[in-house]
Amino acid sequence: MKIATYNAASVRARMPRLLEWIDENEPDILCIQETKVEDDKFPRDEFEQRGYHLALHGQKAWNGVAIVSVEPPEDVVSGFMDDLFPTDARIISASIAGLRVINTYVPNGNSVGSDKWTYKMRWLDRFAHLLRERHTPDEPLVWLGDINIAPKPIDVFDSAKVLGGVGHHPDEFVRLDRILEFGLTDAFRHLHPDAKEFSYWDFVQPRAVARGIGWRIDHIYLTEPLVGCLSSCRIDLEARQREKPSDHTFVIAELDW
DNA sequence: ATGGTTGTATAACAA
16 A cells, blocks of 8 residues: 655646655555645546546645545544534545545744744644544554644754744644644654655755755654555655755655455 | 745735
């Protein structure tokens, strides 16, 4: 079982990169964030022609999440199913091949102290609660997506330089820790405790990839029953270096499942 | 240096 996450920064703009990556890597499950498209405008055909099923939770212009899978998704849930976060499409979950898969696009936070920052903190608190209200740590569960937090100094190009800013702030660390206390393990860090690899490089920074100005903010987390099944986890740097890339790249975990 | 890039409600906004 090969499961991957990718912030596409517009699924329609990224179709060439997405389709070639799928053809080259043949994932069983691919979770996409920032699809930036309403469900009835999602480019379904190219995925379905390749034998994939789709579970979509999109909106116009911003946000949007999707699950692409070989096995059909069951019990698809979009959003938090309450009135706290009614408008933006940032979370979709499904049961696929006996796994519960939760795909999230965590709010960016914009700038520390802004309204969007407050929303990010509330969102993380709400997600910590969702895990506990709907799931147990003994079930085979994968939480993956654009987490928008680089949790440790090794997860960002220069921790001292960016500590206290959006994406590398103690208030985020506390909330992510609380989420993970549910019983989740970071797949990449579990297998590569000292690897300084990144999944996102800012478009605005010239030659950010070549200069190593990156962040590891796209994560795959596993509950305990799946940690023992984890055989590999890698970040596809090469895919970020192609023509018209997203600002993120693919993170892939392989499970004996 | 408060710039720079990319995408979408193509005009400002978000990231």
